[in-house]
Amino acid sequence: MSRRERYLVGLDVGTTHVCSVVGEGLDDGSLDIVGLGVAESRGIKRGVVVNLEAAVASIKKAIEEAELMAGIEIDSVHLSLSGPHIKGFNSRGVVAVAGKNREIARDDVRRAIDAAKAVALPTGREILHVLPQDFVVDEQDGIGAPVGMTGARLEVNVHVVTGATSSTQNIIACVNRTGVSVVDTVVEQLAAAEAVLTSDEKELGVALIDIGGGTADLAIFERGSLWHTAVVAVGGDHFTSDIAVGLRTPIPDAEKVKRKNGCALSSMVDEDETIEVASVGGRKPRLMARRILSEILQPRAEEVFHLVWDEIRRAGYEKSLNSGIVLTGGGSILEGMPEIAEQIFDLPIRRGCPADVGGLADHVNSPTFATPVGLVLYAHRNRVPDPRRAGVGAFGRMAGRLRGIFKEFF
Ligand SMILES: Nc1ncnc2c1ncn2[C@@H]1O[C@H](COP(=O)(O)OP(=O)(O)OP(=O)(O)O)[C@@H](O)[C@H]1O
Ligand SMILES: [Mg+2]
Structure with missing residues (x-):
């Protein structure tokens, strides 16, 4: 394998952040993470481009940062796709x-x-x-x-x-504008599954819930294969706006307080615990009970999981999840999420962080990086040939994907 072919790049254009991960395939078949670039996402909402220039700038930043860290020039990526249109x-x-x-x-x-x-x-x-x-x-x-x-x-x-087609083409166009081509596109929950699920879980039956900024993406696996995909239009950012409204605090402060003090299950919070919350309009910060913050977050967490549970039941898989549920995506980091999910689903729940990678694994050891790391793992395991180098177009991309599928089977 040439040096160029050894490197694989995953690009996750999310609602909250754009993340680019560079992986290096080693001769023994393992994968090392060698580069990471993260930029705040602008111009993308729930998998759809709403401001082209802003989206291009975010993508460019994430790619340049990853290039610098890995010491390589990125010319092609595996791109994740998400949003309610999937x-x-x-x-x-x-x-x-x-x-x-x-x-x-x-x-x-x-x-x-x-x-x-x-x-x-x-x-x-x-x-x-x-x-x-x-x-x-x-x-x-x-x-x-x-x-x-x-x-x-x-x-x-x-x-x-x-x-x-238009949502997909618009994101690809943004990536192309940065001078980078898209080798293949992978749906977000499929990529995340690659990074966080074990083959035993997929065999026995598992639901993966990727809670991002704008959406929660569901994938159900059984007997080693994917059986159901769905997208619920509620994500971590709804938790933040609930705090902003409920505590009358600006969005950036609401985000900070959510990450630092938030808990999705109010019974886990001590009644005496207090926190400091910034006020709007330059007023002085206030002290308040942490329990109140939790009482704002809990109904939203219940809403997400009830919507997902409805979807699982509608599809008829509620009895198939023998390995339980794996939560991933930045929204799953919130304290109390696995605990409240356990109450709602009455199944074993765990948080999923990217596994099976070496190198800078510590840098990507968070549910936030499940999708970009999963993209690299997907590319590594399927080794889809670059259609540009093979000299074929869109049909070749589909053929390339099928080649990947065949590889899994034979
Ligand atoms: N430490 C934390 N505690 C609580 N929430 C967090 C934490 N870190 C990130 N989040 C939340 O995770 C969400 C972002 O998750 P993620 O990075 O997976 O989203 P994304 O991929 O950009 O979005 P999407 O997949 O919906 O397009 C945000 O709502 C953010 O507030
Ligand atoms: Mg995401």
């Missing part, structure tokens, strides 16, 4: 096995996947991922790798993730 659904493809002796070949699998993704999408939407779940050969279901087996009929179950 939707997922399950689909099924069926084909007759083509070979004379009915032995299933890779081409049959490819055709079955093509059939599964041949669904009519509303105009303005595009397929972002086609993730095989399992195969059925004749009547035998639950097959992971059908190549080489014999049968007349091959079926595949897949999870298809789609997004709004």
